[in-house]
Amino acid sequence: MNKIYNPNKDTWSKLLERPTQTVEDIETTVLDVFNEVKSEGDIAIDRYTQKFDNVTLKSCIVTPDEIEEAKQSVSQELKEAIVLAKSNIEAFHSAQKTNKVAVETTNGVSCWQEKRPIQKVGLYIPGGTAPLFSTILMLVVPANIAGCQEIVLCSPPNNEGKINPAILYTADLCGVTKICKVGGIQAIAGMTFGTQNIPQVYKIFGPGNQFVTVAKQLATKFGVAIDMPAGPSELLVVADDTANAAFVASDLLSQAEHGKDSQVILVSTSKKIMDSVESEVEKQLSVLPRKEIASAAIANSKLIYVENNQDAIDLINEYGPEHFIICVKNEDFYIDAIENAGSVFIGNYTPESAGDYASGTNHTLPTNGYAKQYSGVNLDSFMKAMTFQKISKVGIQSIGSAIEIMAEAEGLQAHKNAVTLRLESLK
Numbered sequence: 001m002n003k004i005y006n007p008n009k010d011t012w013s014k015l016l017e018r019p020t021q022t023v024e025d026i027e028t029t030v031l032d033v034f035n036e037v038k039s040e041g042d043i044a045i046d047r048y049t050q051k052f053d054n055v056t057l058k059s060c061i062v063t064p065d066e067i068e069e070a071k072q073s074v075s076q077e078l079k080e081a082i083v084l085a086k087s088n089i090e091a092f093h094s095a096q097k098t099n100k101v102a103v104e105t106t107n108g109v110s111c112w113q114e115k116r117p118i119q120k121v122g123l124y125i126p127g128g129t130a131p132l133f134s135t136i137l138m139l140v141v142p143a144n145i146a147g148c149q150e151i152v153l154c155s156p157p158n159n160e161g162k163i164n165p166a167i168l169y170t171a172d173l174c175g176v177t178k179i180c181k182v183g184g185i186q187a188i189a190g191m192t193f194g195t196q197n198i199p200q201v202y203k204i205f206g207p208g209n210q211f212v213t214v215a216k217q218l219a220t221k222f223g224v225a226i227d228m229p230a231g232p233s234e235l236l237v238v239a240d241d242t243a244n245a246a247f248v249a250s251d252l253l254s255q256a257e258h259g260k261d262s263q264v265i266l267v268s269t270s271k272k273i274m275d276s277v278e279s280e281v282e283k284q285l286s287v288l289p290r291k292e293i294a295s296a297a298i299a300n301s302k303l304i305y306v307e308n309n310q311d312a313i314d315l316i317n318e319y320g321p322e323h324f325i326i327c328v329k330n331e332d333f334y335i336d337a338i339e340n341a342g343s344v345f346i347g348n349y350t351p352e353s354a355g356d357y358a359s360g361t362n363h364t365l366p367t368n369g370y371a372k373q374y375s376g377v378n379l380d381s382f383m384k385a386m387t388f389q390k391i392s393k394v395g396i397q398s399i400g401s402a403i404e405i406m407a408e409a410e411g412l413q414a415h416k417n418a419v420t421l422r423l424e425s426l427k
Contacts, residue, residue, distance in 0.1 A: 001278050001298060005271075005305045009314075016319045018234070018263055018368050019300040030185050030215050034222075037189035042196050048186040054159045060197050062163065062179035070168035082170055085358035086137050092360035093142040096379035108395025115383040117147035118225075120199065122191035123176070124206035124216075125155040127183060129290070130258065131164035132207070133171075138362045138377060139205050140174035146382035151176050152191060152199050156183020184208075188215035192224045205377065206230070207364060210261065227381055228366045228374040233258040235352055236265045236321035238312055238334060239273050243327035244348050248273070249280030251325055251352050252301065253294055260296035265319070266303045267312050269328075274303045313337045320371040323352045340372045396422050 007015050036044040042060070050056050102112035123139045126132050136153070143151050153176045155163050163181055171179055180198050182190055187198075188208075194200025203225040204216055213231035220226060235255035239248050252264040268274050281298065288294055306312045313334060316324065320340035327348055328334060338344060342365030343355050356363045366374035375381075391399075400423045407415035 001281065001301050001303050003274065003278075003303045003305070006307060007304065007315075012315060012318050015302070015304075016265075016315075018232070019261055026211055026214050027218070030211060030218055033185040034189045034192070034215070034218060037186055037195070038193045041193075042198075045182055045186050045190055045195060045198070048184065049157070049182065052184055052186075053156050055157055055161045057157065057161050057181060060181045062168065062181060066162070067168050067172050067179075070163075070165035071172065073165045074169045078166065079169070081358070082133070082137070082166075082173065085134070086141060086174065088358055088360035089137050089141045089362070090145070093145050093362070093379045096142075097145070106395065106398050108392035108398055109389070110391075110395075111387065111389045113385055113387050115380070115385050117143075117149070117383055118203050119148065120150040120201040120203075121148050121152070121382060122199075122201035122204045123151065123153045124187055124191075124204065124208055124212060125153060125167060125171075126206075126208055126212075127156040127158070127164055127167065129293075131155075131167050133164065133166040133169070134357050135206060135364065136167065136170040136174055136176070138364050140171070140176055142362070142377065142379045143382045144175050146379055148382055150178075150199060150201070152178045152180065152201055154180045154182045154187035154191060154198070156187070157181040185211050185215045188212060188219055192219040192222050203227070203382075205364065205381070207233075209259070227364060227377050229368060229370050230364060231367045232261040232263070233323075234263045234265075234321060234367055235323040235325065236267060236316060236319060237325040237327060238267045238316060239270070239277070239325075239327040240268060240329060241270045241273055242329045242348075243273055245273060245276035245280045246284075247348055247351070248277045248325075248327060249284055252277070252281060253284055253288065253298075254351070254353055254356075255323065256294040256297035256301065257288060257290040258293075258297070260293055261300075262297040264297065264301045265321070266301075267315060268303070268305055269308060269312060271305055274305060278303060309333055316341075320366075320369040322365045322367045322371060323355070325350070325352060340369075342366050342371045342376045393426055397426060 100112055100114050104110050121143055125135050153171050155167055190198035191201045191204055205227040207230040213229050216226045233255050237248050255262050255264050266277055317340045322342040324341040325345045326334045331346055345352055355361045362377045364377035400419045403419045404416045
């Protein structure tokens with residue numbers, strides 16, 4: 001692991017770079033796929049499924065029989081765990097509902113705001129060696145609470161043309177309206193443009209590799225919104241001598257095993273805890289089933305020593321971690337001072353895994369520093385805020401003159417006339 005001691009602030013930007021390719025490196029590939037899917041539809045989808053997933057499908061649509069088969073193959077123990085997690089996620093996201101906001105801004109002028117669901121949403125769920133069925137809970141549960149009418153899910157098939165049973169079970173349990181066996185760039189393109197089999201959606205959610213992340217960003221050029229640029233997973237832990245080194249190491253490794261391009265960082269005011277965590281990482285890493293993947297991510301990890309809490313929080317806010325774990329004596333300092341983080345985990349007994357699965361918070365979070373300007377997925381992610389206004393005769397007389405003066409000052413005579421005509425009608 002890379003140890004850095006008291007880095008100069010001038011070096012922080014370079015020190016905190018993510019181990020990812022730039023958009024320019026892969027944008028050409030993504031655009032090529034987008035153009036083909038836009039012009040050829042399912043023909044291009046099928047071609048890329050054959051190329052990247054090594055399987056030829058009769059249809060990319062998951063059938064009721066496949067869902068039923070999946071239900072039977074998921075253990076009762078896992079089903080119960082999923083149901084528990086679903087209940088907690090529902091409780092937390094239901095609590096995020098807000099009532100209509102209404103105010104009479106001046107006599108006779110009523111303004112109010114109401115929220116409406118996004119009608120059609122698309123979800124991307126990674127498959128492969130780590131099928132993220134938990135992400136379905138994080139996305140479909142709030143989508144249903146919001147009232148979304150159409151929920152389309154895309155996930156890559158294996159070389160037998162199947163989707164992981166836990167993904168299908170969870171999707172069915174949560175109420176996904178259509179499940180498609182499509183992965184990667186082509187899945188995002190399919191939901192962006194729509195094909196014969198894949199419905200076009202208004203907003204796309206879900207994590208993915210760097211190619212999926214760039215594809216989502218490019219989808220916005222074609223009129224489709226996205227949740228956020230959610231790419232390779234990352235975690236930053238701040239720890240002092242009160243932290244449990246074994247716990248900290250386990251949290252670092254929990255993110256490292258996501259993928260070779262994941263990044264984990266420890267920031268500490270204690271050289272002793274840094275050394276202890278490094279030893280624990282090596283010990284725990286040796287027995288992990290995904291050792292090869294985690295090892296590659298650990299190679300990109302950093303152990304950073306700083307002398308005081310203020311330097312630590314300044315560095316952390318500069319990084320803007322997706323996941324931020326606080327394991328220090330003065331935890332209130334970090335809770336109050338953190339400004340840029342996707343989700344915060346506090347204390348030795350709050351593992352990041354809790355947020356990934358069952359505590360109730362959402363695990364679809366901004367990565368790559370986007371926590372500086374993006375929120376994690378929440379109930380409002382699936383809704384639009386609409387404003388309304390109603391003006392009475394008294395109301396237009398109250399604000400009409402101000403509107404006329406402002407419109408004329410901007411040179412917009414038709415705007416002024418729209419008010420003038422109404423005012424004259426009331427004389």
